[in-house]
Amino acid sequence: MADAILVLNAGSSSIKFSLFGAAALALDVHGQTEGLYTAPRFVARDPSGGTVAEKSWPEGTKLGHEGALEHLLAFLRDQLRGDRLVGVGHRIVHGGPGYTAPVRLDEGVLKSLQGLVPLAPLHQPHNLAPIALLLERAPGLPQVACFDTSFHRTNPDVAQRFALPVELHDAGVRRYGFHGLSYEYIASVLPRFDLKAAAGRTVVLHLGNGSSLCALASGASVASTMGFTALDGVPMGTRCGAVDPGVILFLLNERGMDARALERLLYDESGLLGVSGISSDMRALLSSDDPRAALAIDLYVYRIRRELGSLAAALGGLDAIVFTAGIGENSAAIRERVCRDAAWLGVGIDPAANGRGGPRISPPGARTAAWVIPTDEELMIARHTRRVLTGS
Ligand code: ADP
Numbered sequence: 001m002a003d004a005i006l007v008l009n010a011g012s013s014s015i016k017f018s019l020f021g022a023a024a025l026a027l028d029v030h031g032q033t034e035g036l037y038t039a040p041r042f043v044a045r046d047p048s049g050g051t052v053a054e055k056s057w058p059e060g061t062k063l064g065h066e067g068a069l070e071h072l073l074a075f076l077r078d079q080l081r082g083d084r085l086v087g088v089g090h091r092i093v094h095g096g097p098g099y100t101a102p103v104r105l106d107e108g109v110l111k112s113l114q115g116l117v118p119l120a121p122l123h124q125p126h127n128l129a130p131i132a133l134l135l136e137r138a139p140g141l142p143q144v145a146c147f148d149t150s151f152h153r154t155n156p157d158v159a160q161r162f163a164l165p166v167e168l169h170d171a172g173v174r175r176y177g178f179h180g181l182s183y184e185y186i187a188s189v190l191p192r193f194d195l196k197a198a199a200g201r202t203v204v205l206h207l208g209n210g211s212s213l214c215a216l217a218s219g220a221s222v223a224s225t226m227g228f229t230a231l232d233g234v235p236m237g238t239r240c241g242a243v244d245p246g247v248i249l250f251l252l253n254e255r256g257m258d259a260r261a262l263e264r265l266l267y268d269e270s271g272l273l274g275v276s277g278i279s280s281d282m283r284a285l286l287s288s289d290d291p292r293a294a295l296a297i298d299l300y301v302y303r304i305r306r307e308l309g310s311l312a313a314a315l316g317g318l319d320a321i322v323f324t325a326g327i328g329e330n331s332a333a334i335r336e337r338v339c340r341d342a343a344w345l346g347v348g349i350d351p352a353a354n355g356r357g358g359p360r361i362s363p364p365g366a367r368t369a370a371w372v373i374p375t376d377e378e379l380m381i382a383r384h385t386r387r388v389l390t391g392s
Contacts (some may be wrong), residue, residue: 002083004028006076007381009091012126013037015068018378019076022086025382029079033068042071044079052079065129073137087142088134089385091181091377092127093230094120095147097172102150102384105131105143113145119172120229122267144385151180151187154220159314162228175232177224179206179214185380186322186373187219193359193371197320203311205304206375207334208325209237209280213304215311223314225307231266234303235296237280240270241303272296282327282334301334305341318345320369323361329374335361339370 003022008015018030029052031044040063044052053075057063063071076085090105096116103109110131117124131143152160160175162168183204191198202216211234214224225233225242235241243266251257257265273280276296278288285293312318321342323335332354339349339361348366358372386392 003086004080004083005382005385006085006088007091007378007385008088008130009378010065010126010130012122015065015072015130017072018382019079020379020382022386025379025386027379030378033063033072036064036068037062040068042068042075044075065126066133069130069133085141087144087385087389088130089144089146089381090127090131091148091381092145093123093148093178094176095145095149096176097153097174099145099147100150100153102144102146102388104388105135105145107135109145110135119176122263142389144381144388146181146381146384148178148180149176151184152177152214152221152224155222155224159223173228175224175227177212177214177221178226178230179210179212179224180221181377181380182206182324182375183214183216183221183224185376186324187216188380189373190216190219190322193373194320194369197322197369197371200319201312201315201317202320202322203308203315203318204322204324205308205328205338206325207304207323207328207331210239211236211241211300211304211325211327213307213311215315217315223311225311234307235271235275235300237282238268238271238273240266240274272300275299282331286331286333297334301337301341304338308338308342308345312345318347318368320371321347322371322373323358324373324375329357329372332357335370335372342368 005020005022007018013036014032014034016032019028020026021028027047029044029046033040033042035041039059040057040061043054046052092113094116096119110128113128134141134143162173164173186204199218204214204216206212210230212224212226215222231239233241248262251262271280272285276285276292278290278293279285285297327334335354336349339347346367347370348362349370350361350363354361360371362370
């Protein structure tokens with residue numbers, strides 16, 4: 001009988017899962033249930049993408065988090081056969097100022113994480129939903145919370161502050177940073193690729209639907225582009241990235257927008273989608289000949305150029321950059337533009353290596369190396385879960 005670790009990433013309309021063997025942390029099966037409240041669909045795939053199981057519910061079925069979790073647990077009972085589930089690791093968006101590392105969950109910790117809901121009202125409640133359900137259904141099953149914010153708690157104090165009255169900082173209005181599990185994973189594998197970068201100054205560009213950049217000094221986060229929420233920094237699929245806060249005042253005062261309307265605008269209607277009016281999907285924009293698609297890509301690349309310079313300044317120099325996530329791992333065209341814009345920082349690009357997807361995409365003599373390294377947030381959560389539960 002072998003031990004297994006389940007990783008859960010619960011959002012507002014989907015629950016993603018990955019099952020790992022606990023010994024070697026090898027992926028066994030992964031998948032998701034999406035459309036939890038609209039048209040639920042469950043799919044499980046093996047590591048090479050083959051479908052292991054699928055099920056769809058009729059349009060309008062409100063399966064919810066509870067129903068989806070129940071179905072997943074039933075599927076896992078079959079899938080595990082004689083093997084034993086020894087722990088569940090959860091991706092939790094917000095750990096506040098206090099959770100600087102993953103933590104074993106119990107009722108008390110869950111309560112304190114519920115207290116952080118005001119910091120991430122759109123995500124935290126959904127992340128926490130399966131924890132409460134599992135504590136109730138399977139009280140003996142150990143659970144671990146892994147936070148998107150923890151990795152950035154090594155940022156110096158000045159990097160975590162806004163120039164707002166200090167009372168607000170003390171009340172938790174700070175720059176937290178996100179995508180921490182992705183950056184931690186990249187920092188953990190970077191020594192295999194580039195010892196100088198791992199011990200030196202590296203900027204990781206996590207370019208996906210959500211996009212951010214993080215400055216690593218000797219593998220520790222010292223600054224990142226996301227702030228109090230995951231809205232800040234570079235433009236994203238539908239999120240705005242940094243905007244002058246005066247714009248929000250204008251929209252409130254002159255356009256009569258309320259908080260809900262602003263939330264929709266900034267989270268769902270901006271970024272690549274808002275600028276292009278076509279799509280939030282980089283693939284769709286790259287294959288379009290509409291000038292609005294080109295404008296959205298130009299703005300995306302331009303903001304990355306500016307933020308990369310800012311993080312290089314925070315580091316006091318640059319030894320390497322690393323591309324990761326959907327766009328970073330797959331789009332040679334975006335990588336080439338970002339690297340060419342960063343030539344002044346010593347970044348070089350080898351077009352043939354870039355076309356092949358790396359891992360090294362800079363020529364051997366470049367002063368600043370450029371890499372493509374696939375991220376693996378689920379594996380990072382599985383590693384944390386095993387370590388918290390067993391110490392190994
Ligand atoms: P999420 O933040 O939801 O995890 P991903 O990291 O999967 O998102 O990134 C999704 C983005 O990656 C989308 O904009 C998608 O168009 C883009 N992407 C995926 N493959 C390619 C590709 N071959 N070329 C350009 N963009 C791509």
